[in-house]
Amino acid sequence: MNIEIQNNLINIAFVMSLIAMLFYLTQIIFDIDKKNIGLLLTIGINFSLGIMLTIRWIKTGYFPLSNLYESLVFLTWCITALHITTEYKTGNRLIGAITSPVAMFTLGFSSLSLPSDMKKVMPLVPALKSNWLMMHVSIMMLSYSALIIGSLLAILFLVLSKGKDVNIQGSSIGNDNYNTKIMPDLNHNSGFSSNNLSLLESLDNLSYRTIGLGFPLLTIGIIAGAVWANSAWGSYWSWDPKETWALITWLIFAAYLHARITKSWQGKKPAILASIGFIIVWICYLGVNFLGQGLHSYGWLA
Structure with missing residues (x-):
């Protein structure tokens, strides 16, 4: 009965994400x-997934992050929670236009592509019976959600500025001046109206700040994972495929933030780096699990 309720909640969230995507696109077009x-609708998606995860948590007695199915649902919950917070504060509907498809496809993949055994409520395997499970994996999922949204905003920035000479100088994280500033070389010949410029400024700044949120979470998650690995396997770092790609992800976004903070790169260049980071995050999170190799494959798609 619990499984049926959980599946219904996932299906409801999927339908709402589809409707939300169509609504956002219609509004923008x-x-x-x-x-x-x-x-x-996004609040409804978040609520449905929250109820589903809570039911699973009560049933199993542990926070539901033990396999790929559970982590995909939690990742979608994190993405929708960040979307709700960001859109409520900024009023930018473009955030919903890029996050609702991610929520829809993630839920669709978890429901249709993963083995049915993975969706069943199962006792926690001995290797994952640790308080570090909730801390490490939840922080990593939160970081992935922030980095994914920040990278998508950077991709949208590149799409909207395609073929245009755009050079935007953004403020540093923590600077009281929230708005970005247009560099002097961006003039009336660039083909942009003042509304377009304002939109690009907003996307650039929001992308920067969202990645700025995800990066420290990623750092904390990797450190927590290293401590857990040492207690479980006797080594802080084993160059496992998941660990290696987590390091690559960290380096990509470290380079992005370094370029932005030092202002050595502005405008399209850091946005391109963030766009590459979008692919790297998905390889680290999802692609490595299909290898079936390494210490992290246990409980996922081994």
Whole structure:
């Protein structure tokens, strides 16, 4: 009965994410400025997934992050939670336009592509019976969600500025000046209206700050994982495929933030680096699990 309820909640969240995506796209394409039903739908998605995870948590007695199915659901919950917070504070509907497809495809993949045995409520395997499970994996999922959204915003920035000479100088994280500034070489010949410039500024700054949130979480998650690995396997670092790709992910976004903070790169160059980071995050999180190799393959897709 619990499995049926969980599946129904996932299906409800999937349908709402599809409707939310269509609503956001319709708003943007036809420039409709009405009450944001998309945000309300996203709240519904987040609530449905939260209930599903809570039911699973109560049933198993541990936080549901023991396999790929559970982590995909939790990742979607994190993405929608960050979307709700960000859109509520900024009022930017483009965030919903890029996060709702991610939520829809992630839920679709978890429901349709993964083995049915993985969806069943199972006792926690001995290797994962640790308090570090909740801390390490939950922080990593939170970091992935922030990095994914920040990277998608960077991709959108590149799409909207394609073929244009754009050089935006952004503020540093923590600077009281929230708005980015246009460099002097961006003039009326660039083909951008003031509204377009304002939109690019917003996307650039929001991408920067979202990645700035995800990077320290990624750092904490990797450190927590190393401590857990030492207690479980007797070594802080084993150059496991998951560990290696986590390090690559960390280096990509460290380079992005370094370029932005030092202002050595502005505009499109760091956005390209963040776009590469989007692919790297998915390889680290999802692609490595299909290898079936390494210490982290246990409990995923081995």
